[in-house]
Amino acid sequence: MKKIRVAPIIGLLILLQTASFAQNKASLNHIAHYVVNLKTSTDFYMHIVGLDSIPEPFHDGKHTWLSVGYKSHLHLIQGAAAAYDLPKNSHLCFTVPSVTDFIKVLEKNKIGYENWAGEKNAVTLRVDGVKQIYFKDPDGYWLEINDAKE
Structure with missing residues (x-):
């Protein structure tokens, strides 16, 4: 009688089941920000x-699409009446290699930032050693910049 190796078969079945499960999971496609001035926000x-900007299908001067990760985008859409006051x-x-270097960009452009408090x-220095800062974009959306490795 021929011996069947069960471990490789079980491993393959687990891999196929995991891949199937992953295909049914939601993933981030895009975040949309409604902005007052598209050029200002895009810049x-x-x-x-x-x-980096990426192609957008509308070509109507009211949209900018930006890449924020693998198959994930930030969509800027012109038309907001005013900036927001959000908590x-x-x-x-966004994660950057160096918060210190990023702060230099903010300071060069006269953009204020603050810690969580x-x-x-x-x-802010989190308990896990990650550095983070907060500031607002031209429409009042809060942004965090950190140096998390994962």
């Missing part, structure tokens, strides 16, 4: 935050 996210708990976070020009 901010490209030149301050450092995001800091509602924020979008609201202290101006201060950095």
